Amino acid sequence: MINALRGMKDIMHTKGELYEKIINTAQSVAKNYGYTLIKTPHLEQTSLFKRSVGESSDIVGKEMYQFIDKGENDVCLRPEGTAGVVRAFIEAKLDKAGGVYKYFYHGSMFRYERPQKGRLREFHQFGVECFGEADVKEDASVILMLNEILNRLNIKTTLKINSLGDASSMASYRKKLINFLNDHDDKICPDCKRRKELNPIRVLDCKVDSCQEIYKNAPIMSDSLSDEAKNDFNKLQEILNASGVSYEIDTKLVRGLDYYCKTAFEFVSDEIGSQSAVAGGGRYDRLVEYLGGRASYGVGFAMGVDRIMEILDSRQNECERDGIYVCALDEENIDFVFSLATKLRQNFKTNISYKAKKLQKHLNDADKANAKIFLCVGENERKNGEIFYKNLQNKDEKTIKINDMIKIMSENL
Numbered sequence: 001m002i003n004a005l006r007g008m009k010d011i012m013h014t015k016g017e018l019y020e021k022i023i024n025t026a027q028s029v030a031k032n033y034g035y036t037l038i039k040t041p042h043l044e045q046t047s048l049f050k051r052s053v054g055e056s057s058d059i060v061g062k063e064m065y066q067f068i069d070k071g072e073n074d075v076c077l078r079p080e081g082t083a084g085v086v087r088a089f090i091e092a093k094l095d096k097a098g099g100v101y102k103y104f105y106h107g108s109m110f111r112y113e114r115p116q117k118g119r120l121r122e123f124h125q126f127g128v129e130c131f132g133e134a135d136v137k138e139d140a141s142v143i144l145m146l147n148e149i150l151n152r153l154n155i156k157t158t159l160k161i162n163s164l165g166d167a168s169s170m171a172s173y174r175k176k177l178i179n180f181l182n183d184h185d186d187k188i189c190p191d192c193k194r195r196k197e198l199n200p201i202r203v204l205d206c207k208v209d210s211c212q213e214i215y216k217n218a219p220i221m222s223d224s225l226s227d228e229a230k231n232d233f234n235k236l237q238e239i240l241n242a243s244g245v246s247y248e249i250d251t252k253l254v255r256g257l258d259y260y261c262k263t264a265f266e267f268v269s270d271e272i273g274s275q276s277a278v279a280g281g282g283r284y285d286r287l288v289e290y291l292g293g294r295a296s297y298g299v300g301f302a303m304g305v306d307r308i309m310e311i312l313d314s315r316q317n318e319c320e321r322d323g324i325y326v327c328a329l330d331e332e333n334i335d336f337v338f339s340l341a342t343k344l345r346q347n348f349k350t351n352i353s354y355k356a357k358k359l360q361k362h363l364n365d366a367d368k369a370n371a372k373i374f375l376c377v378g379e380n381e382r383k384n385g386e387i388f389y390k391n392l393q394n395k396d397e398k399t400i401k402i403n404d405m406i407k408i409m410s411e412n413l
Contacts, residue, residue, distance in 0.1 A: 007113075007121030014370075018309045019124070022153060023106050026126040026303065029149045030104040033141060035128050038103035040084035042110075046074045051291060052083035063111040077110035081127045081302055082284075083291070089131055090293035100132040106305070120306060127281075129300035131288065136232040139263040139283055139299050140239040146279055146301050147245055150267060155311055157267040157278060159245065162253040163233040164201075164264050164282070165225045173224035174200060184214050204254045220251040232262055259286035263299065271311045278311075279303035321393045323349035324409065325366035329378035331356045337377050340387070343406070348413055366392060373412060375405070 004010060011019050027037070046066050066076040078084055085103055094101055106126040115121060128145065130138055143159070150157055165173065181188065181196045181203065188196075189211050192203040204215055225233065240247055255264050266280035281301025288296040326341045328334045334354060341352040351369050353362060359376060366374045374390040381387055387405060390397035391412060400408055 005121070007115035009120060009122070015309060015313065018312050019305065022305050022308055022312075023126060025152050026106070026149045027104055029145055029152065030128055033102070033128075033145045035102040035104040035130075038085055038088060038105050039107070040078075040081070040088050040105065042078055042108060043075050044078055044084055044087070046076045048083050048087055048291070049076060049079060052086070052287065053080065063113050065110045065112055079111050080109055081105050081107075081125055082129060082287070082300060085127075085129045086287055086291055086293075086298070089129075089296075090288060090291060094131070095288055095293035095296050098132070100130065102128070102130045104128045124305035125302045126305055127300060127302035129298065131296050131298050133299070134285075134297045136235050136263065137239065139232075140236055140243075142281060142299055142301050143236075143240065143265055144243055144245065146267060146281070146303065149303070150279070153308060153312065155269060155278065155308055156271065157269045159240075159247040159265065159267055160250040160253050161236065161240075161247050161263070161265045162250050163221060163225060163229055164255060164261050165221055165229040166261050169221070169224050169226045169229050170201075170261070173219065173221050176219040176224065177201065177203075180218050187214055201254050204252050215252065221254075222249075222251055229262055236263060255282055255284075259284050259290045261285050265301075269307075269311065271314070272307055276307065277304070278307045321370050321372035322413075323351065323369070323371050324373045324375060324413070325351050325353070325362070325369055325371035326375045327353040327362040327366075327377075328356055329359065329362075329376060333377045333379070333382055336382065337375075340375070340377075340402070340405070344409065347406070348409055363390075363392075373409065 046064070049064060064076045064079050066074070069075050085105060089095060089101065104127065107124065108122050109125055110122055112121055113119070128142060130142065143161075147159065164170065177200050178196065181192070181200060185193065185196075187210070188203065189206065189208045192206050192208075192211055195202045195206075203211070204218065206212065206215070237247075250266075253264050253266060260282055262283045262285075264280075264282035266277045268276060269278050270276075279301055281299070283297075283299040285297050286295070287298055288294070324344055326337050326344065328337045334356060338352060338354075341350050344350040351371060353365060357365075362376055363374060372391065372393050374392055376388040378388070381399065385402050386399045387402050388397070389400045389408065
């Protein structure tokens with residue numbers, strides 16, 4: 001038997017329904033904010049991610065599915081979504097056209113890392129990217145959008161925000177941070193020593209406990225913010241407060257690449273073990289230029305669909321039933337219930353059994369299908385123009401007239 005590769009899972013049955021629910025909810029909200037769908041290839045030139053994600057990152061150094069194809073091209077499966085959208089934006093010459101462009105995307109991403117709960121080698125993201133808008137109100141809008149998506153999905157999270165400052169802020173902060181790291185060079189881990197030389201701000205995201213203990217006393221970015229960056233961060237908080245969105249300022253929340261600036265944020269949840277980010281984003285005003293385009297503003301987020309599926313899947317027992325299960329007790333009525341199901345499917349989610357079975361076996365199958373309404377026809381019901389009805393959620397059961405079936409379904413679904 002041929003099995004799926006390690007860390008790559010099939011999405012089917014209830015997981016498929018959860019995936020569809022998450023994507024439909026997210027894109028519905030994104031459309032309300034003026035965002036439109038963009039689809040980019042799963043396979044890109046490796047250089048795109050080396051330049052965008054960074055040579056010093058673990059993603060590029062350890063986790064990319066990279067290979068030379070038959071045309072001798074150095075390619076890889078996309079490890080994240082933003083770089084491909086930026087590449088498409090530049091390739092379409094929209095960076096030179098002017099104006100504001102807003103996109104949402106969803107689909108598979110790939111990273112070769114140790115599979116664990118909520119983190120697979122093929123994983124799925126929903127994300128948005130906005131180009132050409134400098135105003136911090138758009139930073140606030142993408143946070144409010146993401147907050148709305150998570151609220152609609154009933155995902156309980158904590159929002160953490162920080163400011164990474166602008167170019168002048170970062171230059172000042174970088175100098176302070178390097179001086180601090182030099183003073184502790186003999187105590188920080190080898191990875192942090194490497195990051196200090198390549199991209200010092202990334203040390204703050206180190207997962208080694210001893211390093212995190214040291215960084216409790218590290219300089220914080222908020223002490224180095226320029227007036228412009230400080231005003232934008234204050235305005236962001238003002239909008240979130242006015243919108244009733246609670247948040248925490250996390251001075252250690254960073255994005256370790258030079259083109260990230262000003263707003264950075266994460267939504268974290270403790271419903272899949274220790275606190276983990278289920279979504280995050282920020283402003284990246286220099287990324288378009290960094291990838292060869294004309295300088296353009298950028299802001300967006302990415303949401304981990306698999307992690308949200310894990311949370312929702314753990315609550316499956318709490319989920320309400322949905323749809324109709326239609327069946328017959330004898331072979332003679334199977335064609336008849338098929339015609340009933342065809343009518344019902346014009347308005348309702350409907351499953352039909354093509355086999356005659358005893359009532360209890362049908363009820364067991366309806367329960368497995370998580371149906372809300374059970375409809376069954378036997379010889380006596382057919383003669384009387386009736387159908388046996390049972391609401392599997394509240395256990396109400398009765399015999400109803402077939403002519404009243406659509407009306408009763410509308411009242412109960």
